[in-house]
Amino acid sequence: MTIATKLPIHLLFIATLFFLSGCATMNLTYEEPSVEIVSFKALPVNGFEQKFEIGLKLVNPNNFALPLNGISYQLNVAEETLAHGVANNIPTAQAYGESRFTVPVSTSLIKGIQVISALMRNKEQGINYQLKAKLDIDIPLMPALTVIQNGTIPLSQP
Numbered sequence: 001m002t003i004a005t006k007l008p009i010h011l012l013f014i015a016t017l018f019f020l021s022g023c024a025t026m027n028l029t030y031e032e033p034s035v036e037i038v039s040f041k042a043l044p045v046n047g048f049e050q051k052f053e054i055g056l057k058l059v060n061p062n063n064f065a066l067p068l069n070g071i072s073y074q075l076n077v078a079e080e081t082l083a084h085g086v087a088n089n090i091p092t093a094q095a096y097g098e099s100r101f102t103v104p105v106s107t108s109l110i111k112g113i114q115v116i117s118a119l120m121r122n123k124e125q126g127i128n129y130q131l132k133a134k135l136d137i138d139i140p141l142m143p144a145l146t147v148i149q150n151g152t153i154p155l156s157q158p
Contacts, residue, residue, distance in 0.1 A: 031061040033093065035133045035147045038100065048109040052083060055102050056133075060093035067092040067138040075105060076130040080114050083107040127153045 039055030054075070060066045070088040074081060083105035091099040131149045 029063075032145065033061065033066060033135070033147065034059045035131065035135075035149055037129075037131055037149070037151070039102070043104075049106050050109065051104060051106045053102050054105055055100065057098055057100050058090075058093045058135075059098045060095065063095050065092050065094050066135075069136040069138045071103065071133055071135055073103065073105070073131060073133040076132070078127055078129075080111070082111060129153060 036057045036059070037054060038057045039053075041053045041055075043051040043053060045051075056071075056073075058066070058068075068090040070086065071090055072084075072086045074084040076082060085103055085105040087101075087103040090101055093099040129151055131151075133147050133149075135145045135147060137145060
């Protein structure tokens with residue numbers, strides 16, 4: 001091999017090293033966004049399936065926008081899976097901003113009965129819930145992000 005044939009390989013190798021060192025020195029500060037339930041609305045029953053509409057608020061604490069391809073989510077109530085769903089066309093959460101949107105969820109009649117049974121066994125003054133949301137962020141090389149929110153819905157007024 002002559003120097004002329006080895007030169008492109010060496011240049012590619014050097015360019016790759018510069019690229020990788022540049023990526024390693026980038027100072028990206030990233031904070032995990034939060035997803036909160038802000039509303040819950042029951043829709044008309046359809047056969048053995050109950051549908052709901054849940055209002056969500058996505059808070060972006062970062063200095064860059066978070067465009068989303070979609071979201072999948074699961075709602076657990078009293079440690080029982082109540083409902084799940086998926087949605088696309090989620091608005092972008094701007095830098096240091098938030099986006100609000102509604103998503104459909106559905107549950108079967110049997111799951112609803114299981115949750116009611118668990119609530120009847122629960123003598124506490126509130127209902128514990130967990131929202132697990134998987135966010136498909138539309139930024140190259142950024143993997144899907146799972147965000148979990150736990151909370152309590154009070155059953156009685158203080």
